[in-house]
Amino acid sequence: MAHYETVYGPETDFATRNARNHEEIKRHYIPAILKSGLSVNLKVDVDPIELSDHDKEDYPNPNDFTSYSGIRSPDITVIDDRIRIVGAEGLAEAYMEVKDYPRLSYYRETGCESRLVMRYLAIQHLCRKPVVMLFKDHDRKETGKFAEQKAAFDGEPYGGLIWDLVVSTKSFRIPHVKRHPNGSEDKFAQILWHLDRPDGTPLMKPVSEIAEELRSGRVSMRAVDPSDHPLWSMLGNKELWKGWPKPKEFMRPPKGGLVVFTSGTPLLARG
Numbered sequence: 001m002a003h004y005e006t007v008y009g010p011e012t013d014f015a016t017r018n019a020r021n022h023e024e025i026k027r028h029y030i031p032a033i034l035k036s037g038l039s040v041n042l043k044v045d046v047d048p049i050e051l052s053d054h055d056k057e058d059y060p061n062p063n064d065f066t067s068y069s070g071i072r073s074p075d076i077t078v079i080d081d082r083i084r085i086v087g088a089e090g091l092a093e094a095y096m097e098v099k100d101y102p103r104l105s106y107y108r109e110t111g112c113e114s115r116l117v118m119r120y121l122a123i124q125h126l127c128r129k130p131v132v133m134l135f136k137d138h139d140r141k142e143t144g145k146f147a148e149q150k151a152a153f154d155g156e157p158y159g160g161l162i163w164d165l166v167v168s169t170k171s172f173r174i175p176h177v178k179r180h181p182n183g184s185e186d187k188f189a190q191i192l193w194h195l196d197r198p199d200g201t202p203l204m205k206p207v208s209e210i211a212e213e214l215r216s217g218r219v220s221m222r223a224v225d226p227s228d229h230p231l232w233s234m235l236g237n238k239e240l241w242k243g244w245p246k247p248k249e250f251m252r253p254p255k256g257g258l259v260v261f262t263s264g265t266p267l268l269a270r271g
Contacts, residue, residue: 032157036211038078045072061122062249086220094130109168110135111192113176130261134159153206163260165193166203167230172240189244223257
C-alpha cells in the first residue's frame with residue numbers, strides 16, 4: 001500500500017473508495033492486529049459523526065463543521081479488555097487510522113495530510129479514545145523513481161500514538177498528492193513523522209509493541225495546554241501554510257485543555 005501503486009480506477013464517490021480501502025485494510029493490516037491480541041471493528045468511518053451544539057463549542061477543529069463528507073472517525077476500533085490507561089479507567093478501545101503513505105523513498109519519515117491530523121486530534125479529544133497512526137511498507141528494489149528500500153519491522157504495520165510521534169521539520173515541504181480520474185491533481189500539505197533516528201534506532205513501534213503499550217499501564221489520558229507541543233505548533237504556524245490550501249480556521253485549544261493520550265515519549269521536533 002503506497003501512493004505510487006494505489007489505484008482506485010474511475011470510481012470517484014466516497015463510498016466506493018471507502019469500500020476499496022476496507023479491502024486493503026483486511027488484507028494488509030488486520031492479520032497483524034489480530035496476532036497482537038487486539039480485536040477489530042473495521043467499518044468505524046462509514047457514518048459521519050453529528051455533533052451537538054454543546055460539543056461544537058469545545059471542538060478543537062472548527063474546519064470539520066463544513067466538511068463535505070462529515071466528520072468521520074478513524075478507520076478502525078481495536079478492542080481489548082486488558083487495555084489499561086491511566087486517567088481513563090475502564091476504557092477498552094482505541095482508534096487506529098491506517099494510512100497508505102508508508103516510509104518515503106528518500107527520507108526516513110512517513111506522514112498524513114495536515115487537515116486530517118487536525119481531525120484526528122479533535123476526535124481523540126471529543127471521544128476520549130487514543131488515536132494510533134498505523135503505516136506499512138515493504139521491500140522495494142531500486143527503480144528510476146525510487147531508491148532501494150527495506151521494509152521497516154520486517155513488514156509488520158508500525159506507528160504510534162499520534163501525540164507521541166516525533167514531528168519532522170520537512171512537514172509542509174513534501175505534498176500529499178491526490179490524483180483524480182481526469183488527470184488533475186490536488187496537493188495538500190502534510191505532517192511528517194520520523195520513523196527512526198539517524199543512527200537507525202526506531203522511534204515508531206510495530207503494532208505488536210503498540211498493543212503491549214496500551215496494555216502496560218504506561219499510557220495516560222491527560223488534558224494539556226498544547227501550545228508548545230511541536231505538532232500543535234506546526235498545525236498553527238501560518239507561515240508554513242504559504243502556498244498550501246489554508247484551513248478556514250486554525251485549531252483552537254479547548255477551554256479545559258486538549259485531551260491527549262501519551263506514554264511520555266520525548267516530544268522533540270528534529271530536522
